[in-house]
Amino acid sequence: MNRTRNSELGYLKFRHVLAVLCAFAMIFTVAHTSSAELTLKANHDHIKIDFFYHGSSVSVKGTADPGADLVIKIASPDSNQALRKKGKMAGMLWMNVGQLEFEHIPSLYFLTSTRDLEEIITRDEMINQGIGYPALEKSAEITPIENEDEKDRWFGEFVKFKESSHLYNINSGNITVTEKDGRQNFYTLFDWPYQASPGQYTVTVYAVKDNKVTEKAEAKVLVEQVGIVKRLATMAKKNGAFYGIISILAALCAGFGVGMVFRKGGGAH
Numbered sequence: 001m002n003r004t005r006n007s008e009l010g011y012l013k014f015r016h017v018l019a020v021l022c023a024f025a026m027i028f029t030v031a032h033t034s035s036a037e038l039t040l041k042a043n044h045d046h047i048k049i050d051f052f053y054h055g056s057s058v059s060v061k062g063t064a065d066p067g068a069d070l071v072i073k074i075a076s077p078d079s080n081q082a083l084r085k086k087g088k089m090a091g092m093l094w095m096n097v098g099q100l101e102f103e104h105i106p107s108l109y110f111l112t113s114t115r116d117l118e119e120i121i122t123r124d125e126m127i128n129q130g131i132g133y134p135a136l137e138k139s140a141e142i143t144p145i146e147n148e149d150e151k152d153r154w155f156g157e158f159v160k161f162k163e164s165s166h167l168y169n170i171n172s173g174n175i176t177v178t179e180k181d182g183r184q185n186f187y188t189l190f191d192w193p194y195q196a197s198p199g200q201y202t203v204t205v206y207a208v209k210d211n212k213v214t215e216k217a218e219a220k221v222l223v224e225q226v227g228i229v230k231r232l233a234t235m236a237k238k239n240g241a242f243y244g245i246i247s248i249l250a251a252l253c254a255g256f257g258v259g260m261v262f263r264k265g266g267g268a269h
Helices: 002-034 123-129 132-139 148-164 227-238 240-264
Strands: 041-043 046-049 056-064 069-075 078-089 093-106 109-113 141-143 168-172 176-180 183-192 199-209 212-225
Touching: 041 212, 056 069, 056 199, 056 212, 069 183, 078 148, 093 132, 093 148, 109 183, 123 132, 123 212, 132 148, 141 148, 148 168
Parallel strands: 046 212, 109 168
Antiparallel strands: 041 056, 056 183, 069 109, 069 199, 078 093, 093 141, 176 183, 199 212
């Protein structure tokens, strides 16, 4: 009887030890998986707007699991923006006939991917993850409009305007990918437009497998005014009248200087 009881106790201890070993194995597996996380680093992540500023560049690099497609996005925080609406007056003249308000939409939006977005990710997943123009249109509110067809039309016009201003861009094939030590290294370079306003921008990289986002990582890019540009911007905000006087005097001095140059050269004949 005691021998049978000891056997049962031994079996229970064995099951307990086996359960502990399984738990440790699961913890080790999770730890091993997390060690292969997506990494991201944005170089030149502090852009300074000084007197000679005329745009810059931001490079993005990191590592990902091999075989994953990548989508890299840079975007400003959502804001409210306006677009003038043109139409014909009296059936003849094209004039501003109103203003459209765009809410919950970024002022800058750059996106690049290893392949065309439609090849690597579904439209529903784009919208869920905030990737691409379909996601922007879904979250944007445009007023005044009457129906979804009108929203599609004016959102398309808004994107065209932003692209012509070098503030929106979506492309593919501009990510360099190399494999090393069982990992996938990636690199891409964004041209930073001088039209981008000061503020903090978010860089996001998405790893995509089987049309789904499996991982993502984020970094920040800060754009700020420095030196005389910052002082003038502060002056314009806090003391508009004095800033206006300074601007007029600067314009008069510039005009006087140009006039002196032409006089010295003998003027026009």
